[in-house]
Amino acid sequence: MLKKLVLPGAHWCMLALTGVLFALVATLVDLKPVVDENFFFSTTDPGVRQSKKIEQHFPSQPEIILAVSSRNISSARYLGQIQKLTQQLQNVDAVSAVKSLTAGPKSFEDALKSPFWSRLLIARDRKSSNVIVFVEGKETEKLIKRIEGIMHELDKRDFRIHIAGPPYVVEMIRRSLAHDFRYFSLAAFVLFGLTMAALFRSVRVFLGMLATCSAAVLLTLLFQSLFGQKIGILTVNLGTIVFIIALSHLVYMTFNWQTLAGRMGKESPDLASAAVRMTFPASFWSLVCASLGFASLLIVQAKPLRELGFGGTLGTLVAFLCAYVMYPPFLGWAVPHKTKLIEKEPPHAFWSRRFVLPSLATILLGVVLGFGLTRINTDPSLLDYFKPRQELRDGLEYVDNHGGANPLTLVVSAANGTRLDTDEAYQKMWTLQGALENYKDVGTVISLPTLLAEGDRVPFSFLLSYKKMLEIMEQPKYARVAKSFVNEDRTQAVFLLRMVEARRDKYRLDVVNDLRSIARKHGFKTVLVGSIYYLQGRLAQLVASSLVTGLFWLNLFFIGIAWIVARSVRGALAMIASLTLVPLCMLGGIGWLHVPMDVISAPATNVCIGIAIDSMIHLVFGVRRAQSAGKKGWSAWVAGREEQWRGIVYSDVIFAAGFAIFALSDFPPTQRFGLVVLGGLIIDILANLFVLPLLAGAQWKKK
Numbered sequence: 220m221l222k223k224l225v226l227p228g229a230h231w232c233m234l235a236l237t238g239v240l241f242a243l244v245a246t247l248v249d250l251k252p253v254v255d256e257n258f259f260f261s262t263t264d265p266g267v268r269q270s271k272k273i274e275q276h277f278p279s280q281p282e283i284i285l286a287v288s289s290r291n292i293s294s295a296r297y298l299g300q301i302q303k304l305t306q307q308l309q310n311v312d313a314v315s316a317v318k319s320l321t322a323g324p325k326s327f328e329d330a331l332k333s334p335f336w337s338r339l340l341i342a343r344d345r346k347s348s349n350v351i352v353f354v355e356g357k358e359t360e361k362l363i364k365r366i367e368g369i370m371h372e373l374d375k376r377d378f379r380i381h382i383a384g385p386p387y388v389v390e391m392i393r394r395s396l397a398h399d400f401r402y403f404s405l406a407a408f409v410l411f412g413l414t415m416a417a418l419f420r421s422v423r424v425f426l427g428m429l430a431t432c433s434a435a436v437l438l439t440l441l442f443q444s445l446f447g448q449k450i451g452i453l454t455v456n457l458g459t460i461v462f463i464i465a466l467s468h469l470v471y472m473t474f475n476w477q478t479l480a481g482r483m484g485k486e487s488p489d490l491a492s493a494a495v496r497m498t499f500p501a502s503f504w505s506l507v508c509a510s511l512g513f514a515s516l517l518i519v520q521a522k523p524l525r526e527l528g529f530g531g532t533l534g535t536l537v538a539f540l541c542a543y544v545m546y547p548p549f550l551g552w553a554v555p556h557k558t559k560l561i562e563k564e565p566p567h568a569f570w571s572r573r574f575v576l577p578s579l580a581t582i583l584l585g586v587v588l589g590f591g592l593t594r595i596n597t598d599p600s601l602l603d604y605f606k607p608r609q610e611l612r613d614g615l616e617y618v619d620n621h622g623g624a625n626p627l628t629l630v631v632s633a634a635n636g637t638r639l640d641t642d643e644a645y646q647k648m649w650t651l652q653g654a655l656e657n658y659k660d661v662g663t664v665i666s667l668p669t670l671l672a673e674g675d676r677v678p679f680s681f682l683l684s685y686k687k688m689l690e691i692m693e694q695p696k697y698a699r700v701a702k703s704f705v706n707e708d709r710t711q712a713v714f715l716l717r718m719v720e721a722r723r724d725k726y727r728l729d730v731v732n733d734l735r736s737i738a739r740k741h742g743f744k745t746v747l748v749g750s751i752y753y754l755q756g757r758l759a760q761l762v763a764s765s766l767v768t769g770l771f772w773l774n775l776f777f778i779g780i781a782w783i784v785a786r787s788v789r790g791a792l793a794m795i796a797s798l799t800l801v802p803l804c805m806l807g808g809i810g811w812l813h814v815p816m817d818v819i820s821a822p823a824t825n826v827c828i829g830i831a832i833d834s835m836i837h838l839v840f841g842v843r844r845a846q847s848a849g850k851k852g853w854s855a856w857v858a859g860r861e862e863q864w865r866g867i868v869y870s871d872v873i874f875a876a877g878f879a880i881f882a883l884s885d886f887p888p889t890q891r892f893g894l895v896v897l898g899g900l901i902i903d904i905l906a907n908l909f910v911l912p913l914l915a916g917a918q919w920k921k922k
Contacts, residue, residue, distance in 0.1 A: 229548035230427065236545070237430040240437040248440050249408045251451045252400060254393040266757045270749035273628055277713050279703045280315055280353040282626070283366065283384035286618045288347035289377050292320075293327050300378050301348065307369045308352055319350040335673035338663055341485055342621040349382075349622070354386055363390045383618035383640045385626060385751050391611055392604060395886035396455045407459050407877040408433075411466065414876040418869050419473065427549025428469050435541040437467040439534040446529075453527040456892065460826055461534035463874050464509060467833050468542035469865070470870040472498040472550070478862060480555040491550035495543060501840040502539065504784055505833040508777060509535045512832075513827055515772045516765060523758075523818055524765055531825070570861040573853075578913040581905045591810030592803075597766070598727055598759030599815030600720040601625055606885055616721065623662025623717030627752035629734060631743040632711045640686040640709040645671055648712065651741040655714060658737065660730050662719045667704040667712040709725060709744055718752050727756025762821050769801055773828065784839050784908060785915070793915035794835055797906040799830045805895060810884040819888035827899030830874065834867040834907045842916070857917030860908060867907055871900045 244250075287304070289297045302321040309317050322342055324330035330340055330646070340349050354362060370380045400601060411432070416425045436458045448454070476494035483490055513535060516528025532587045601624065605612040618624045631651070633644060648668040655664050674688045683691070689709070692701035716734075723730065737744045777798060781791040805824055809816055842859030850858050874896070881893025 230552045233434075233545045234426065234430050237434045237437070240434055240441065244437045250400070250440075250450060252393055252396040252451065252455050254389055254396065254452055263703065264552050266749075266754050270628075270754065271745050273630055273713075273747050273749040275705050276706055276711070277628075277630070278310045280355055281384070281386050283352040283354060283382065283387050284618055284624075285350040285352065285366075285370070286342070286347045286381040286383070286614075286621055287350060288381065288617070290346075291339075292348050293336055293397075293835045297378065298327060300373060300375075301350065301843050304350060304369065304373055304380075304660075307373075308350065308366065311362065311365045311369075313354055313356050313358070315355045316353040317350065318353075319764045320348050333673055333676065335665070335669045338669060339665055344621070347617075347621055354385075359386045359390045360393075363387060381614035381617040383615050383624040388601065388604075388615070392452070395884075395889070396452065398449070399884050399886055399889045400455045400458075404456070404458055405881055406880045408462060409769060410880055411462065411877040413875055414873045415466075418873070421553050423549055423553035423720060424473060427546050427553070428466065428473075429548075431469060431541050431545040432462045432465040432538075434545055435534070435538040436461050438537045438541065439530065440473055442533055442537065443530055444911045448526060448529065450525045451523055452819060453523040454530045456819075456889075457527070457530045457534060459877070460531065460822075461538055463826070463877070464535055464829070465538035465542050465871055466873065467505070467830065468498070468502050468539065470544055470595055470873065471501070471833075471837050471866040472542070472546065474863075474865045474869070476550050477555045485555055486553075489523065490555070491547050494550060497549050497844075499543065499836075501837040502542070504780055504836050507533060507781055508773070508832045508836070511776045511783040512773045512829055515768070516825075518768075524761065527822055530751070548639075553703050557682050565864070567861060568859075570864070571857050573908040573913055573917050575913065577905065578909045581800060581902070581910050583901075585803040585807075588801040588807030588811060591807035591812075594810030594813070595763070595816050596813065597816045597821075598756060598808075599817050600723060601755070602720055603815040603817065604886075604888060606887055609885075619662075621662075621718050623719045625718045625720055625752045625755070626750040627716040627718050627731070627734075628748070628750040629714040629738070629745055630747035630749075631714065631738050632746050634739070634742050634744050636710065638709045639667065639705060639712050640684075642685065645685055647742055651738060651743055652714075654737050654741055655716065655734065658734065660719055660723050660725075661734075662717040664714060666714040670700065670704050716752075719793075726759060727752060728760055731756060758818055761862055762816065762818050764817075766806070766821065766824065770828075772825075774799070777832065780836075784836055786843070790839065790915045793911055794839065796914055797911040798828070798831055798835060800906045800910065801828055801899060801902050808898060809895065814891060814895070815887075817888050817891070820891035823892050823895035823899065824856045826896055827903060830871070830900065831903040831906060834863075834870070834903060835911060837866055838863045838911065853916045853918050856912040860912055864908060868904060871904055 239905050285304070285308075287297075287301065290298060298320060302587075305317050305319045305322045308314055309322075318339065320327055320330055323340065324333055324336040330336040339351065340347065352366070356362075361540050362667060363446070366382070366387075370382065374380045412425065412429050414424075415428050419425065439457065439461045443449075443454070443457075450457075472494050475497045476490065479490060479493050479497065480487075483493065487493075510532050513531030516524045516531070602612060602615055602619065605615065615624055633639060633647075638644065639648065645668055648666065652664055652666055652668050655661050671685055671688060674683075674692065686709070689701045693699050705711065718730070725733075731748055735748075738745050774795065778791065778795060781794040782788075785791045785794055802824055805827060806816075810815075838859055842855050842861075842862040844862070845855040845858035848858075878893045878896045878900075881889050882897075884890050884893070
């Protein structure tokens with residue numbers, strides 16, 4: 220079968236196949252990243268179910284907040300501009316309602332006196348007021364563009380408009396991902412290609428690598444589309460990951476091809492098939508490890524991580540098949556020759572050294588950095604998703620500092636189950652309102668007591684009970700506003716909080732637990748918790764647990780594979796210890812440097828561990844070939860390292876060149892993804908070429 224794959228002319232069929240796949244993906248696959256407010260989890264997740272339950276019992280619409288700052292927000296000129304802004308926003312499609320100083324309260328003075336409007340519309344320092352835009356529908360792309368157009372038209376030196384709100388943040392993340400997917404993924408492919416061309420100096424090898432890796436990416440995208448999977452917040456970088464998985468197989472196969480050319484002769488018709496046979500066993504076990512690593516993500520609840528698990532497992536299988544079906548014909552077409560880089564390779568004596576000091580330094584570095592694991596921040600601020608000193612980040616920071624930018628919904632009931640439309644319940648809810656407002660991470664709080672307090676300002680309201688007042692507020696004349704704050708039997712009430720991200724020093728779920736305790740302390744039980752703040756907290760928890768459980772299961776699987784590959788206790792233990800250095804250094808370094816570990820940059824660890832395992836297995840198989848040739852002990856490791864070092868070093872150089880481009884992104888999570896991979900690649904080379912041979916093969920003199 221292998222000889223048939225290297226028949227003359229087969230490479231042209233593979234190039235044609237790549238072109239066909241490109242056409243199919245361009246016409247059949249939606250390459251637009253899909254990001255919405257519920258992209259964190261599937262609909263079966265308990266957190267999402269709580270949020271959906273809140274929406275069903277207390278109907279409300281997503282909000283976009285425009286904080287408009289000025290020297291004097293009570294001036295006639297400012298209020299005139301607010302009215303103009305309000306009117307233009309009301310005319311935008313998908314906008315259901317707008318509330319502002321000119322659309323809600325009777326006047327500016329009335330808003331100041333109102334417990335409800337003052338909290339909703341006016342900042343505490345009275346340097347800005349809010350325009351609240353209620354939107355309907357999930358399609359926000361056109362809506363946000365229209366609102367941005369209005370903002371740029373009306374934004375002046377003394378009428379600065381700052382924007383925030385879940386629909387806006389989600390759209391900005393989607394734009395950043397779409398931009399990076401189009402430009403940086405393409406640029407990474409170009410850099411991969413240029414580095415391959417520089418290393419191998421063969422047009423035929425370059426075409427083969429580019430066609431094979433591109434076909435693997437295109438097939439993965441095509442299969443994902445057939446399975447109903449769309450490009451999400453994590454799978455947006457899946458193309459790059461699949462590209463390097465395929466490329467790894469090709470780099471080792473190519474260097475083995477060049478090595479065999481020195482033994483069999485450059486003109487041998489069986490050269491390409493021999494290179495395939497030599498590389499296949501190590502590639503197969505690398506496939507098993509990579510597949511298990513991605514498959515471990517399929518059991519977590521976080522939707523983005525499960526999507527990455529499915530796409531990564533699929534892409535790993537596709538990359539393996541493409542590497543061994545498409546690439547051999549190109550090796551049969553090309554002629555191996557030594558490049559200037561290879562001619563300058565280290566002499567045999569270099570690889571005979573044990574490199575004790577570099578190895579011990581790497582181990583010590585791993586131990587020291589490992590203490591940083593406890594410092595990893597898997598729940599970064601919403602602001603960490605955007606670059607400082609940019610319009611978007613500045614707007615979010617302004618809104619965040621003037622009332623909070625991240626929504627959280629608490630549904631509470633009386634601890635004894637009594638109704639909440641009584642005078643006694645009203646007073647207790649006001650006490651809870653004040654306690655929540657005094658919590659440092661809470662900005663603005665809008666709730667049932669603030670709504671009832673607004674009702675108390677109506678003339679002759681003292682003649683109405685709170686029960687009757689709520690009945691009136693449920694009428695269409697008042698936009699059924701009461702339905703958003705209290706249920707039908709008056710036993711549950713809603714507190715709408717805008718959380719401040721800038722001063723948070725706890726995990727979000729810990730903050731939510733603090734708020735639950737405050738409610739208990741004041742005689743209330745928290746029935747439901749929802750909104751983006753809570754879901755982000757749950758996602759952070761799952762990212763942290765997936766790092767632990769994913770690495771645990773991967774190491775557990777790797778113990779068995781290491782035993783099969785190394786065929787000795789010492790070799791297996793050395794492989795496990797060397798592999799452990801990679802996540803220790805990467806994750807520990809992230810902790811010490813206070814790099815936010817968001818859900819987008821978290822998969823960088825999986826990528827580097829996969830590369831490290833791949834290099835390790837190829838090196839060990841090189842050692843086994845040396846042992847089969849009669850070498851024993853340290854001499855076998857010297858021969859194996861001398862045979863496989865090119866694949867280990869040059870593959871990491873190619874990967875580093877491609878991932879370096881991500882550091883130029885304007886989207887911090889993408890930057891972090893690229894930089895973390897770069898750091899991991901350095902540890903990979905040190906662990907595999909220095910630490911592993913020392914631990915597994917070095918002979919120590921007995922005193």
